Amino acid sequence: MSAEKLKAEKRTEFGKGAARRLRAAGQIPAVVYGHGNDPIHLALPGHATMMALRHGGANALLDLDIDGDHQLTLAKEVQVDPIRRVIEHVDLIVVVRGEKVVVEVPVLVVGEPGPDALVVTDSATVQVEAEATHLPEQIEVSVEGLAAGTQIHASDLELPQGVTLAGDGDVLIVNVTAQVTAEALEAELAESPAGQAEAEAQATDEAAGEAAAE
Incomplete structure (x- = not known):
């Protein structure tokens, strides 16, 4: 830089x-x-x-x-x-010049995950140590083709030469999860208290409508 x-x-x-x-x-x-x-x-x-x-x-x-x-x-x-x-x-x-400093560097997620996978960025920055005149502007992390269930931690990042991790290596950077289908979302909503209450209210309305029709 x-x-x-x-x-x-x-x-x-x-x-x-x-x-x-x-x-x-x-x-x-x-x-x-x-x-x-x-x-x-x-x-x-x-x-x-x-x-x-x-x-x-x-x-x-x-x-x-x-x-x-x-x-x-x-x-x-x-x-x-x-x-x-x-x-x-x-x-x-x-x-x-030549002095090393510890800074927070932005994480840039690149690539497309595997089918039916969703990328969630848990941490937008990572703490690194490097010479003040050679600080990376960002750290790239590729999610190309990754399957649901894959997790990328700070220790998994590929850092440029001369740059070392300064923070906790266990920090979660990227979490690849399974996409929620429309059917699964509807089923989850139906099982929730609000969904059950709405279903009960709809059933009551339908019963009242049938009774009025009779």
Whole structure:
């Protein structure tokens, strides 16, 4: 993963009002921390930062130019406005080339399962350890031709070279189950309390209709 280069400015004003003014000016407030250093409060260019985070994914690597000094950072948390869908704040951690970090990486399910099988994704991410400059954007898991009853755990994933599993290997990632047929669904609904009550009500209505006809 290559680092996206961004020009950053140090912030001297803090608080909600200052953050609003920054966003109104097309910038994004951010904080860089880690490696025992004091947090650095920054203003990042809005559009360029948004594009860098979109291109780099959940673990975007950013090369920040801070007053002429370059600092390699990793996106740790991105706060997005739930309504306007704009970035409100970014937390970044300091990394160095060659350093290994533990991150959550998205899981991408590819392929089609066997006949009458349904794929259920139990975990959308997996925790891995890798060099900060060689983080995978996603981990692919193939379900091509898999039969119902097949389960894929974290320990079953094929990880890229240099990437190791950091979380629990027993975590269920994908569960391939049997598709429920229309007949089986109707039978299950009929056996449920609600289904039985509906059947009883229908029988009562039919009996009442027959009695009225007589």
